[in-house]
Amino acid sequence: MKTPKSIEPLVRDGLVDEVLRPLKSGKEAAVYVVLSEGEIRCAKVYKEVNQRGFHKQAQYQEGRKVRNSRQARAMEKNTRFGRKQQEEVWQNAEVDALYRLAAAGVRVPQPYNFVEGVLLMELVTDEHGSAAPRLNDLELSREQALEYHGLLIKEVVRMLCAGLVHGDLSEYNILVDANGPVIIDLPQAVDAAANNNAARMLERDVDNLADYFGRFAPELLKTEYGKEIWKLYESGDLTPQVVLTGRFQGSTKVADVRSIMREINDARDEAIQRRYEHED
Numbered sequence: 304m305k306t307p308k309s310i311e312p313l314v315r316d317g318l319v320d321e322v323l324r325p326l327k328s329g330k331e332a333a334v335y336v337v338l339s340e341g342e343i344r345c346a347k348v349y350k351e352v353n354q355r356g357f358h359k360q361a362q363y364q365e366g367r368k369v370r371n372s373r374q375a376r377a378m379e380k381n382t383r384f385g386r387k388q389q390e391e392v393w394q395n396a397e398v399d400a401l402y403r404l405a406a407a408g409v410r411v412p413q414p415y416n417f418v419e420g421v422l423l424m425e426l427v428t429d430e431h432g433s434a435a436p437r438l439n440d441l442e443l444s445r446e447q448a449l450e451y452h453g454l455l456i457k458e459v460v461r462m463l464c465a466g467l468v469h470g471d472l473s474e475y476n477i478l479v480d481a482n483g484p485v486i487i488d489l490p491q492a493v494d495a496a497a498n499n500n501a502a503r504m505l506e507r508d509v510d511n512l513a514d515y516f517g518r519f520a521p522e523l524l525k526t527e528y529g530k531e532i533w534k535l536y537e538s539g540d541l542t543p544q545v546v547l548t549g550r551f552q553g554s555t556k557v558a559d560v561r562s563i564m565r566e567i568n569d570a571r572d573e574a575i576q577r578r579y580e581h582e583d
Contacts (some may be wrong), residue, residue: 309348310335312419319346326426326434331490336434339423344415347422349394355356370422397490398422400467407465408543409458430481438484438515448519454483455512458527459505461543463536467492468501472508474515477503495536502533527551 306314319337319458321454326334326345394417398432401414401424413425421488428434443451455477460471467478469492476488495501506529517524527547534551 307333307348308337309419309421310337310346313346313416313421313423313440316418318416324347331488336426337423338416341469343426345412345426347424349420350423354367366482380395388490392421394422394524397488400489400492403467404462404486404489405464406460409461409465411489412485412487418541423446427478427480427485429479432571435478435480435485438479439473441479443519445520448516448523451479451484452512452516452520452523455486456509456532456547457543458486459509459512459528460485460532460541460545460547461508462486463505463532464541464543466495468498468505470504470510505529505533525549 304322304324310319310322314322319339320341321338323336323338323343326336328334330350332350334440335346335348337344337346384426396544398414398417399557401411401422404411405413414422415425416423429435438451459472460467469486469489471491472486475488478485478487493501493504499503509529509532513523513526514530528549530551531547531549532541535545
């Protein structure tokens with residue numbers, strides 16, 4: 304097929320030998336099957352910000368690092384330059400997450416290169432060598448649902464131990480190859496330590512898994528892995544080898560509101576007193 308204009312720089316640099324066929328086109332990107340260094344891989348071409356349907360929300364951007372203060376100011380003001388910088392940060396987030404998670408042993412496509420908005424990475428295939436199906440395209444038995452759910456909960460834990468939360472995990476961005484689930488689509492991944500929304504996002508990711516696999520194994524609908532995982536993470540007890548129960552015991556201690564308000568008022572009075580003493 305004719306080489307898409309966006310992939311031409313990779314062809315010139317010798318990173319792509321040939322574009323074989325389109326694989327899929329979604330809100331965020333178009334994906335092509337390519338021949339690269341003698342292997343069949345895929346090239347993910349990010350769409351321009353004005354062509355994409357997914358609106359980047361501030362909750363995903365929180366905690367992401369930018370190169371300098373000029374870039375940060377432009378992004379805050381939403382100037383043309385700022386929007387371009389936002390797009391770069393958005394794309395780089397997925398590239399960085401893939402390298403980070405692959406190094407941590409999480410089952411994600413192996414990244415190879417990122418050039419001018421095109422991510423060259425592993426093509427995940429089934430046992431026949433064809434592109435692997437998405438999880439939502441499969442009909443599962445109860446046993447398969449329990450097995451895949453268990454594997455994915457372990458992947459969520461491994462991701463969090465590497466400092467990341469997917470942020471949009473569902474049956475639509477999980478592929479299934481001959482060895483089980485593979486997690487894809489990570490531009491919205493957030494830094495667990497730097498993003499105040501991370502706990503809620505993690506719980507939502509885990510609830511999405513329970514809702515989907517609960518169609519085939521209803522007992523999963525009663526589990527609370529998200530809360531359990533985050534509690535262990537906050538306490539510093541989360542490891543990839545942790546044994547989870549799916550149950551969560553929240554705090555039953557009732558807050559002493561009167562005592563808290565008394566402390567607040569005392570602190571306020573002390574601050575006022577110090578100010579008067581300073582003025583005197």
